Amino acid sequence: MALILLSYDWRIALLSFIFVPISIITVNFWGGKTKKAGEEIWELQTKYETFLHANFQNWKDIKINNLEEAQFDELNGHYKKISRIWFINQLYLHLGITYSFFTKNFITQLFIYFIGGLFVIKGYSEVGVLLVFISFYGQFFGCIESISNSMMNFKNDSVKIEKVIEILNLEAGKKPYKHIEGTDINVENLKFTYEGKDSLVLDDISFTVSKGEHLAIVGESGSGKSTLAKLLTAQIKPQGGTVRIGGIDINTVNSESVPEKVSIVAQEPVLFNMTIRENLFLAKADATDAELIECCHRASIYDFIETLPNILDTIIGEKGVKLSGGQKQRLSIARAFLQDWDIIIFDESTSALDNENENDIITELKSLSAGKTMISIAHRLSTILDCDKVMVLKDGVMVAFDTHENLCNRNETYDFLFQNQYSKEVNHAVSKSYYNRYPAVN
Ligand SMILES: Nc1ncnc2c1ncn2[C@@H]1O[C@H](COP(=O)(O)OP(=O)(O)OP(=O)(O)O)[C@@H](O)[C@H]1O
Ligand SMILES: [Mg+2]
Structure with a gap:
């Protein structure tokens, strides 16, 4: 034209x-x-x-x-x-x-x-x-x-x-699947912030947890504990640094590689509007009835499940609204017990339980976790005393990483946190052994 x-x-x-x-x-x-x-x-x-x-x-x-x-x-x-x-x-x-x-x-x-x-x-x-x-x-x-x-x-x-x-x-750009062999966790210079946030939520965190060790993470609310748990399970990506499990950077492998190795019981249990059985199948699709019942017993929830109209086939509401906070926690713990894991992370996942239920679950957990790596975001003194190492987070910075005894003697932040959060528990100690292990507080 x-x-x-x-x-x-x-x-x-x-x-x-x-x-x-x-x-x-x-x-x-x-x-x-x-x-x-x-x-x-x-x-x-x-x-x-x-x-x-x-x-x-x-x-x-x-x-x-x-x-x-x-x-x-x-x-x-x-x-x-x-x-x-x-x-x-x-x-x-x-x-x-x-x-x-x-x-x-x-x-x-x-x-x-x-x-x-x-x-x-x-x-x-x-x-x-x-x-x-x-x-x-x-x-x-x-x-x-x-x-x-x-x-x-x-x-x-x-x-x-x-x-x-x-x-x-x-x-x-899907990442390749890799079977993670080892169980050591090695974190180097980890930096993270959420989108739209000006300051870092986690700043330059480095630490190592060896196979079979138990680590407790403590810190005030908002110090970054749950964020660290999410980074350790590759749910979110760091802006800097690396998380290695068994020597493999978990951000270079696809999303199926990590859950095979690491199980997390999140602070807010994620349950779906399906039957109890289907919620448990998410951890192990081919679990038998006997396995389902056993893990529910271990998580001290089966007595309750038995009272429901359709037992394991009872539908729980959206996000488990028909369950109490403690029941949701126990069901998500049962799901974790069903999984085959080498590393388990508990994010204040027994916080809504009474002492008796919590002690029962911890006893089960201890028997299951022998020789395995465990990270607990701790809200109870008992958890800390049972751990090999304690990490103290303050405003996203790791201010200490040591044994409980050493921290009591040397770390001011830990001492302050301990006096505020756990001293009541010491005074009302469930077991006298707490006093023996922590003589400084009385
Ligand atoms: N999805 C999100 N988007 C933006 N900011 C977030 C998000 N989740 C957490 N934060 C912020 O990141 C910081 C660390 O949060 P995180 O949940 O890791 O703290 P926490 O130590 O687990 O606290 P708590 O003991 O209350 O569970 C907080 O300042 C929080 O407001
Ligand atoms: Mg949290």
Whole structure:
């Protein structure tokens, strides 16, 4: 089409082509703005969906605490933000499209009539040639308009396309499966922060736990204990440093390699709205009834399960809402007992249990963990006293890593934490042996 225009009158054609780059630049400009607004919509929608999810899960707590109005205001806030940015996104999109339409039907026409008329008056061209030229130019710029509109729509959709590519790339870059042989844990210069957080949640953590050792991690709330547990199980990726298990960097192997070796009982038990049996099958899909019953006995939950209408086939609610906090913990411990692990991490996973239940479970755990590596994020003195080493975290920094006895004598942070968190337990010690092992506190 451009060649036909050039053949009719190359001078008018060259002058009129000026609108092609102008159109591309303008469409790029509005397209860029549309895309940016599209990215914001995506982010806001993700936050909005997370908010909705949390509300559906915790609706009972919201009702009990009379938070309906506050939640409704927040919902409104989400709607307002999404509506505002959606309006901006559509405004930019249609500004780009309207610009193309306006350029094709008005500006270029005006320009050609003006320049063409001038050429005819000056005798450089003829009326007949000009009329044919105008007709072809209309078709030519119609194509440019279609391309511009497609570009605008493409820019608008590119946010979604890029997300899909991101996911496909993740799949393509899947790490290789590797069987981890050894059980030693070696952590070097580990650094981590959550997205959007300014400061490091864990700063330069280095330590080693040898096969069969028991490590207790202590520290005030928010010091980074659960974050460290997640890093040790490759649930999150560090921004710096390495976690090696049996000499293998767990962030270089695929997501199936680590759970084979390490089991974690998380601070907040993850249970699904399925039967108890199906929740346990997640740890071992081919477990027999006898195995399921045995691990439930070990976790002191089978007596309760027997009282349920369908025993192991009773459906527990979303996130286990039909279970108490302690029952959820015991069920997730039963699941861990079912697994074949060499390393186990307990993140305050017996915190909701009474002393009797906790002691029973710890006794079972000890018999199962002989010769295996165990890391306990400790809330009870008894756990600490039974460990080979204690790590003290303070604001994401490892301030001490030593035996309990050495720490009592030398470490101020530990001493402070100990006096605050565990001294009551010492005073009401379950066993007199605590006093013998910790003579400094009385
Ligand atoms: N998903 C998250 N996104 C952003 N920040 C987070 C997230 N999870 C935890 N944090 C922040 O990271 C820091 C460490 O949290 P972490 O849960 O590791 O602490 P903790 O020592 O386990 O505390 P607690 O004893 O209360 O369980 C805290 O400041 C917390 O607010
Ligand atoms: Mg925690």
